[in-house]
Amino acid sequence: MTGPDTAASDRAGRGRASAATAVCFWSVGNVIVAGFDLPGLQIGFWRLLLGAVVYGTFLYAGGRRITWATVRLVALPAVTIAMEIALFFVALQHTSLANATTIGALQPILLMAVASRRYREQVSVWLVGVALVAVGGVALVMFGAGGGPGGHLRGDLLAAMSMVLFAAYFVFVKDVRHRIDTFTLQTTSMAIGALVLLPLAAIDSGRLLPPFPSWSQWGWLALLLAVPGTGHYLMNWAHLHVSLTLTGLMTLAIPVLSAAGGWLVLDQRLTAVQVIGMVVVLSTLVVVVRRDARMHAGGP
Numbered sequence: 510m511t512g513p514d515t516a517a518s519d520r521a522g523r524g525r526a527s528a529a530t531a532v533c534f535w536s537v538g539n540v541i542v543a544g545f546d547l548p549g550l551q552i553g554f555w556r557l558l559l560g561a562v563v564y565g566t567f568l569y570a571g572g573r574r575i576t577w578a579t580v581r582l583v584a585l586p587a588v589t590i591a592m593e594i595a596l597f598f599v600a601l602q603h604t605s606l607a608n609a610t611t612i613g614a615l616q617p618i619l620l621m622a623v624a625s626r627r628y629r630e631q632v633s634v635w636l637v638g639v640a641l642v643a644v645g646g647v648a649l650v651m652f653g654a655g656g657g658p659g660g661h662l663r664g665d666l667l668a669a670m671s672m673v674l675f676a677a678y679f680v681f682v683k684d685v686r687h688r689i690d691t692f693t694l695q696t697t698s699m700a701i702g703a704l705v706l707l708p709l710a711a712i713d714s715g716r717l718l719p720p721f722p723s724w725s726q727w728g729w730l731a732l733l734l735a736v737p738g739t740g741h742y743l744m745n746w747a748h749l750h751v752s753l754t755l756t757g758l759m760t761l762a763i764p765v766l767s768a769a770g771g772w773l774v775l776d777q778r779l780t781a782v783q784v785i786g787m788v789v790v791l792s793t794l795v796v797v798v799r800r801d802a803r804m805h806a807g808g809p
Contacts, residue, residue: 524750525798531744532759536766538737540774545729549598551719554703554710555726556733557591561700563734568696575697582689583697586681590741591702593674595709596667603664612668614647614764619676620757627680630752636797643761643793649786650768679756683748691746758797765790 545552568575597613617640624630686694710719722730747756765787772779 520750524747525755527743528747528751528756528759529798531740531742531747532762533766534736534740534743535760536763536770538733538740539763539767540770541729541733541736545726545733547722547726547729548713550595550706550710550713551722552730552733553591553594553598554706554719555722556730556738557699557703557706559727559730560734560738561696561703564692564696564699568692573693575693575700579689579693579697580701582685583694584701586678586685586694587698587701588705589674589678589681590698591705593671593678594702595706596671596674600664600667600671603667612665613672613675614644614761616672616676616679617754617757617761618644619673620679620753623676623680624753624757628683628753630754632754636754639793639797640758640761643758643790646786646789646793647761647764649789650765650783653780653782653786676757679748679753682745683753686745686748691742694745695742755797759794761790762794 542549542552547555565575618637621632621637621640625632682694707719711717714720744756768779768783769787
């Protein structure tokens, strides 16, 4: 018979595995988008709309309904993630991918500050130091190919705003996660997000409604829903079982795994400096995750 401590440790273990899988799925999603010929804002809108329809169909088939109370509960995180998507894609049009991704890598530092105050999570000097080392590794990965930063102030500012919104999204989801199941949260969030991005996608396309995707584009959108969309589902589930600090740190693997995916799938070259950066980031995250597992297991 297992006790409450063992059960909590098991849930934390599943939470870490869920968050790690989410990070991998998001990384694959970046590689998919790199080969997609649809503008970024339109990708975001159609993916969210497709997700709302697919998830909504299963939700209603299961006899559940989205109430106004649910909408009010999910509205803040849904609007936040929709705006984060919009700002990030616009930022990519005004600065380099390296700049935007490296600025986004600062998210864990912001989450540490919030977690220590809002959730009383223990953020030690050691953990902050490890985070800074990992951020440095991300910088090596993104700038190690050479060519300089190549950024623009406007794009960098938009990327910074996007990073703040993504961090806020993590906080807002963690706030409501204990009051709503993951499937309803995901369904409602995508429906609200699609409504938020509709006018932005329409303005971006110069039409009253964004143009309808082709059949092949729908296939790519379905793949995005199945892979990075499932990543959002897994991370939303994990928020109930792991700390905000840990989930934030794990997102540092996204640019690393995306760069590796670009090398494998898109034939993008990797330099020795980038490989060193990858080793630094992934090794650091392995240390952090193993330390978290020992703490939940009651070890030193």
